[in-house]
Amino acid sequence: VSRETVLRHRNRKGEGARLRQDILAAAAQLLADSGDADALTIRAVAAACSVTPPAIYQHFSDKQTLVRALLQQQFSVFRNVLHEAEAGARDACDVLRRRCRAYVCFGAEHPGQYSVLFNARELGPSSLGIAEGEAHPGAAAFVDLRASVEACLVSQGKPRESAGLVAIELWAFLHGFVDLHVTKPEMNWPPTESTVDAVLGHLGLMNASPAN
Amino acid sequence: VSRETVLRHRNRKGEGARLRQDILAAAAQLLADSGDADALTIRAVAAACSVTPPAIYQHFSDKQTLVRALLQQQFSVFRNVLHEAEAGARDACDVLRRRCRAYVCFGAEHPGQYSVLFNARELGPSSLGIAEGEAHPGAAAFVDLRASVEACLVSQGKPRESAGLVAIELWAFLHGFVDLHVTKPEMNWPPTESTVDAVLGHLGLMNASPAN
DNA sequence: TGTACATCAGTGAACGCGCGTTCACTGATGTAC
DNA sequence: TGTACATCAGTGAACGCGCGTTCACTGATGTAC
Numbered sequence: 001v002s003r004e005t006v007l008r009h010r011n012r013k014g015e016g017a018r019l020r021q022d023i024l025a026a027a028a029q030l031l032a033d034s035g036d037a038d039a040l041t042i043r044a045v046a047a048a049c050s051v052t053p054p055a056i057y058q059h060f061s062d063k064q065t066l067v068r069a070l071l072q073q074q075f076s077v078f079r080n081v082l083h084e085a086e087a088g089a090r091d092a093c094d095v096l097r098r099r100c101r102a103y104v105c106f107g108a109e110h111p112g113q114y115s116v117l118f119n120a121r122e123l124g125p126s127s128l129g130i131a132e133g134e135a136h137p138g139a140a141a142f143v144d145l146r147a148s149v150e151a152c153l154v155s156q157g158k159p160r161e162s163a164g165l166v167a168i169e170l171w172a173f174l175h176g177f178v179d180l181h182v183t184k185p186e187m188n189w190p191p192t193e194s195t196v197d198a199v200l201g202h203l204g205l206m207n208a209s210p211a212n
Numbered sequence: 213v214s215r216e217t218v219l220r221h222r223n224r225k226g227e228g229a230r231l232r233q234d235i236l237a238a239a240a241q242l243l244a245d246s247g248d249a250d251a252l253t254i255r256a257v258a259a260a261c262s263v264t265p266p267a268i269y270q271h272f273s274d275k276q277t278l279v280r281a282l283l284q285q286q287f288s289v290f291r292n293v294l295h296e297a298e299a300g301a302r303d304a305c306d307v308l309r310r311r312c313r314a315y316v317c318f319g320a321e322h323p324g325q326y327s328v329l330f331n332a333r334e335l336g337p338s339s340l341g342i343a344e345g346e347a348h349p350g351a352a353a354f355v356d357l358r359a360s361v362e363a364c365l366v367s368q369g370k371p372r373e374s375a376g377l378v379a380i381e382l383w384a385f386l387h388g389f390v391d392l393h394v395t396k397p398e399m400n401w402p403p404t405e406s407t408v409d410a411v412l413g414h415l416g417l418m419n420a421s422p423a424n
Numbered sequence: 425t426g427t428a429c430a431t432c433a434g435t436g437a438a439c440g441c442g443c444g445t446t447c448a449c450t451g452a453t454g455t456a457c
Numbered sequence: 458t459g460t461a462c463a464t465c466a467g468t469g470a471a472c473g474c475g476c477g478t479t480c481a482c483t484g485a486t487g488t489a490c
Contacts, residue, residue: 013486016433036333042477054479055434063477115333121248121395136398165402169385169411176388183333186348190377199381202414225453228466254444266446267467275444 008050020059022049027070031112040067040116067116068130068137074113075137079144081106092155093200093207096148100174100196107178108192114178145171152205166203173199220262232271234261239282243324252279252328279328280349286325287349291356293318304367305412305419308360312386312408319390320404326390357383364417378415385411 011018026048030039042063046053060066085102089095107114117138130136149170150163177196181189189195200206223230238260242251254275258265272278297314301307319326329350361382362375389408393401401407412418 010433010485013432019433038333041475043475051433052435053477054436057478058433119331119391119395121250121327136396165407165410168389168402168407169414172388172392173381173385174388175392176384176386179331179391180384180387183331184348190380195377195380198377202381202416204414222452222466225465231466253442255442263466264468265444266469269445270466 016058019049019051019055022051023056023059023066024070024073025049027066028074028113031074031116032110033112035110035112037112037115037119039112040070042066071116071120072137074117075141078106078113078117079141082141082144091207092148092151093205096152096205097197097200099145099148100170100200101193103174104178104181104192104196107174108181111182114182118175119179142167142171149205156204156207158204166205170199170203170205228270231261231263231267234263235268235271235278236282236285237261239278240286240325243286243328244322245324247323249324249327249331251324252282254278283328283332284349286329287353290318290325290329291353294353294356303419304360304363305417308364308417309409309412311357311360312382312412313405315386316390316393316404316408319386320393323394326394330387331391354379354383361417368416368419370416378417382411382415382417 023045027040027045030044030048031037033039042056043053045066046056056066060069082099082102085098086095089098146163146167149167150160153163153166154160174196177192180187181192197206235257239252239257242256242260243249245251254268255265257278258268268278272281294311294314297310298307301310358375358379361379362372365375365378366372386408389404392399393404409418
């Protein structure tokens, strides 16, 4: 916990706001290192950026506010990762496949981040203090997925009306696959790429072109 | 928390073992009432069966031991629920469909139990002190699912070799669907029965017979 | 150019809480004589 | 049949821990005159 003895220099007078970024970065690093959303405590975050716990409260009024800010930032990271994974895709179905693979990879490689993004229970939407009509910060991620499914269906001449249901099916699979992978690493799982491809095939979301 | 003032009579001399069953029952009830695996604390369990915390330790050497016992019991309940759901099935595919519907229903109606069964993270297999070669108590549940998938495939003249992969796909969907339902209740989800049926159809696990 | 001062970026100590767990104990109850 | 005693099923108080959060403070730094 004192693994990072970054002899920290106190920020100059007008520059207190820098700590805010440091806090969010340290929180993200904490999730990455521990792989566990429960490790995300005010005290651990403070220690991770070489500051005492009360310093946090100059930038976030309470833990919930910090977690919400972190959530926003991490969802943006997550969406970017999926978007960048599209690069070089041949067609709409290839886009979708790349996104799905990237989704599973992200979850497997960043279980802490993924967990705080999608597994949040007591940190969940309602208890996160998100207002009634307000959108969940992760809603945009699902909208992206749905749009990609729809584009893939349309490109194959299939009805776009089924996109909603198929997107739910696909999301449930992706989420369950990541979650089971992380919570049950002792099982011998089939390769993720081929499993994702198999599901896309079953859902009618793979192109006929055989190129891998 | 003192909602149940069951003026408890201390067990007679040879009958101390009765408390063990009361503890497990109270723990299960606690999961049912709270719907949250985090509510499962030694102190809450003790209070729920009108006993002081140290009394727990006459029957379980520590919390991990209690959770393991509860896990065994709850997995048995879960398997029974799925088995009983088979009653009246017309064929192997109908068996599978009934099991899948029951799976999702169980998860949605008993989020606390489901969570302790399948979401356990820090309570997870490795940290639960399950020995290296030892089977996870939930492994039998997956074996059941796989067998049901295989029977369904065979009944349709499809190769049984694909059962393993298809069972993984199906499990990931079922688990993800339950987990997303529980953690994101504010989303407007499509009806569970038709969604489960749609997935079974996509995976080639539905009979052609149109009867619902 | 020099100095008094307001402000800013944090610190250090403490709070109350619930947790798992321990320890010495108590009072009822069955049993041996 | 009556009594002493060992045992059993718990109790009550306390421990150390990490948590989120609060409060009064301190020392460096930019600014006004």
